[in-house]
Amino acid sequence: MLGPSPSIPIARSILAAAAHWHVEIQCGSADPAALQVWRDASAEHERAWDLLQRMDGQLGTIPAALAIPALQAAQQRRRAASKILALLVAAGGGIALGQTGLQSAPWQAWTASLRTAPGQRRHVTLADSGRMEVNTDSALDVAYSATQRRIRLHQGEIMITTAPDPRPFLVDTPHGVIRALGTRFGIRCDDDDSVVSVFEHAVEVRCAARPDAVRRLEAGQQLRFGDTGLEAVLAMPAHQDSWLRGMLVAADWPLQQLVQELARYRRGRLVCDAKVAQRPVTGTYRLDDIDAVLESLCASHGLQVTYFTRYWATVSARPA
Numbered sequence: 106m107l108g109p110s111p112s113i114p115i116a117r118s119i120l121a122a123a124a125h126w127h128v129e130i131q132c133g134s135a136d137p138a139a140l141q142v143w144r145d146a147s148a149e150h151e152r153a154w155d156l157l158q159r160m161d162g163q164l165g166t167i168p169a170a171l172a173i174p175a176l177q178a179a180q181q182r183r184r185a186a187s188k189i190l191a192l193l194v195a196a197g198g199g200i201a202l203g204q205t206g207l208q209s210a211p212w213q214a215w216t217a218s219l220r221t222a223p224g225q226r227r228h229v230t231l232a233d234s235g236r237m238e239v240n241t242d243s244a245l246d247v248a249y250s251a252t253q254r255r256i257r258l259h260q261g262e263i264m265i266t267t268a269p270d271p272r273p274f275l276v277d278t279p280h281g282v283i284r285a286l287g288t289r290f291g292i293r294c295d296d297d298d299s300v301v302s303v304f305e306h307a308v309e310v311r312c313a314a315r316p317d318a319v320r321r322l323e324a325g326q327q328l329r330f331g332d333t334g335l336e337a338v339l340a341m342p343a344h345q346d347s348w349l350r351g352m353l354v355a356a357d358w359p360l361q362q363l364v365q366e367l368a369r370y371r372r373g374r375l376v377c378d379a380k381v382a383q384r385p386v387t388g389t390y391r392l393d394d395i396d397a398v399l400e401s402l403c404a405s406h407g408l409q410v411t412y413f414t415r416y417w418a419t420v421s422a423r424p425a
Contacts, residue, residue, distance in 0.1 A: 115153050123153040217244035217259055224370045224395070226348070235268035240293075240348050241370045241392075262293040264349060280331045281312040288324075291346060298331030302341045310335070353390045360384040360406075364420050371395040373416025381408065381422050 126140050144151050221227055227239040232249050243261020254274045266289045267274050274285040276292055278299040283292060288306035301310055303322045310320045312330040320335055322328055327341040344354035355363050361382035368375035370392045390398045399410050409423045
């Protein structure tokens with residue numbers, strides 16, 4: 106008897122189960138015999154597992170934090186499985202939907218042509234002699250054509266210095282489009298929103314949630330925009346580009362904010378205990394050795410770091 110047509114999308118629930126099995130296998134908590142029983146129970150189960158195996162190259166580009174001992178925690182396993190599921194849905198749906206699945210944000214980020222790992226920074230000379238600095242844990246594509254220059258930033262942070270060229274220079278994020286007006290500017294793209302900071306000249310921002318509204322930013326200004334639209338234009342905070350020098354400058358920040366920023370440069374999970382989250386912190390920190398920064402921070406502020414694994418740590422108050 107012929108099996109299911111490969112043109113029929115696989116049910117999301119079956120893809121979810123395959124993703125969970127994959128994660129359990131990675132962290133060594135799965136029973137191989139039970140997995141085989143699940144695969145044998147249905148042709149669709151086997152088809153989902155086969156899809157996952159065929160995508161091994163893409164799964165290998167998922168951030169290493171998803172395939173580490175910290176996965177022993179149920180919350181981390183669910184998070185890892187949800188990311189793999191997003192990739193499977195994109196590919197499984199793409200069997201019937203063509204390019205639709207390939208336009209999903211997780212797929213684009215994981216298959217981007219230019220990526221940096223946590224803690225890594227890169228310098229890129231663009232085809233027009235412009236310059237681009239790429240910060241930690243970023244994913245993007247460069248798409249230059251005869252009529253335009255375009256950067257697609259899927260996640261992370263970049264700094265652009267444009268070169269003179271008659272073609273428009275555009276940066277896409279999931280939240281909108283930034284048009285450069287002969288400028289030097291930075292863009293940071295997180296899950297919920299994007300932030301544009303202008304260092305020289307000006308840019309225009311068009312938010313995906315409000316495509317009819319265009320906002321112009323001048324040098325020294327910053328704008329946050331996301332699914333809810335455009336926020337107010339603000340003065341750009343000092344030391345916004347300190348990451349280019351491998352530094353992070355905190356000026357009376359809540360400890361939680363500092364820990365969240367440091368976590369961007371370190372593999373795994375780094376969190377701040379709620380009991381010390383609002384402690385004010387001021388200092389300059391090097392980004393090339395986050396564990397050394399944490400050690401120094403703890404010594405100077407009466408804190409401690411508890412390591413559940415090498416990749417999962419919590420900053421909390423030192424016991425009295």
